[in-house]
Amino acid sequence: MTPDAPPLLEVRNLSIRVANARSNLVDDVSFSLQPGRTLCIVGESGCGKSQTALALMGLLASPPLSVTGGTALFNGRDLLSLPQAEKQRIRGDRMAMIFQEPMSSLNPVLRIGEQIAEAVRRHRGVSNSVARARALEMLEKVRIPAAGKRLDEFPHQLSGGMRQRAMIAMALANDPELLLADEPTTALDVTIQAQILDLMRTLQAELGTAMILITHDLGVVAEMADEVAVMYAGRIVEIGATQDIFDDPQHPYTIGLMSSMPALGRRSERLVTIPGRVPSATDMPDGCRFASRCPFRIGICARTPELSNPGGSHRVACWRAPIEETYLQPQEAQPA
């Protein structure tokens, strides 16, 4: 599964905690990412996937959130312990991030071109005209029609899809090695979503950028990911190659997620739901955090399971894995 090249990003035992909380919001998260590859972090709202990305960027809302442990080696340097000025130098240059809300992620009083040029000037120390030319080039690269005219427009003159394209242009303006995308298509129309994903894939292939894509949409995962990390209540419960996880999900939560996804074609009874709800961020249970909702729960689930490789293809954090095929719901989701 893992090529021999050294990873671009290696996150080890990352933990994030809300001030005064009893347990970690993000707990002991580890993963690595090779240059040019895409890792999808999947999970429902509040599972800590966005906080993980923000922590890597050094943008965690602290206080009340703070990183309580772990390392994140990016090209050999630990992002979590870099001084502020160093982080600012890396952000927007070697690593960049795009956000969920294109409508509000651009400064309303700055022209599109100036905002992109600002990122270029900041990191390359080039003149205004060079930065502006780069901004134009980027707008063309993200296929904004009439890019020359859009350069001098304000964000409110652009549609949501176009703003997200502008955000991508801004993020990629300095050819970062790593792009973090936090639900980049969630706020967009379905047709625009497909266009943006397509654009991101094309640009990624062109520029060789590695990507961490955060989403709750398994359709997006199937389309974009080389590898998947499934997060539940702040922990990675299953991680591996996309194909392996879709073919042979091992964790009861992953299985539940996949059966709750509507499939085209065969129309079965009702969509499956996972009973219960996610434990509150400030009051996580000991042991396996999914146990209270898990149909396969047994006594040992009161202890925290480690990620291991019982089924052979990928790693999962569950005492019961591998769960026998016979337990599974009749319809198993297939990758799109």
Next chain:
Amino acid sequence: MSTASHMPAAGLPTARRRSRAWAQLRTNPSAMFGAGLVAFFVVVALLAPVLPIPGPAETDWAAVRKAPSAEHWLGTDEIGRDVLSRMIWGAQASLLAGVVSVAIALGLGIPLGVVAGYRRGWTDAVISRITEALLAAPFLILAIALAAFLGPSLRNAMIAIGLSAMPVFIRLARGQTLLVMTEDYVESAHAIGLTNGAIIWRYVLPNIFPPLLVQATLTIATAIIAEASLSFLGLGQQPPAPSWGSMLNTAKAFLEQAPWMAMWPGIAIFLVVLGFNLLGDGLRDAFDPREN
């Protein structure tokens, strides 16, 4: 004195709000009337040196305390100076006091408020506690105390008024900064690695500007009254230089014999304050998304 409670929220995209705001302002008759009043006094004050009027300190012992006439349109004062001339030159002192003291309040209040809102933590705690302490003292009392401490002169009066008006701007700038800091575009500014200075200059300041502009306009009116009050008490403009406040002060001794001496400065203060208030109210309405 209006406070942050009815200031517009920095919620909507500011650029769109801004162009729409100006359009709305132009169609608001009372705001335009206010702007007209302000413009009238500004033009008159600026033209003072070229208007065919006697000098403001020129005395005419043959015409002491004369009622308005063709020769002296607004009458003369107790030592025969032309009241019209003193009114016009006095407008300079009043408007200057209004603008300069508000500039002082803005110049100190915005940086302190923005730093408090941006850095939070102990910086915010220190600045906010001092602001609250200053706000606990009534505006005019504070201005009088400061002016008395600094010594009577127009310059010191402006400093005293500016310092007294400053806490309102600190609080407003801090609150608006806190609001803007929660916006997604500030997070994306951090994400492209901009320095704090660049974020404050290009992202925070332009987006907190509208409510500060409204507050500044309304505060000019308050500052003009404060200057008149200080001059009335002898703490502002010093004789023989004219100011509306000091003219009122002199006039109170002659209210029965020469009521016009008190009437004109009173009317002028009323009109210019009315003008700034109408303009400020209009700006507030135009920038307030809830009323659009």
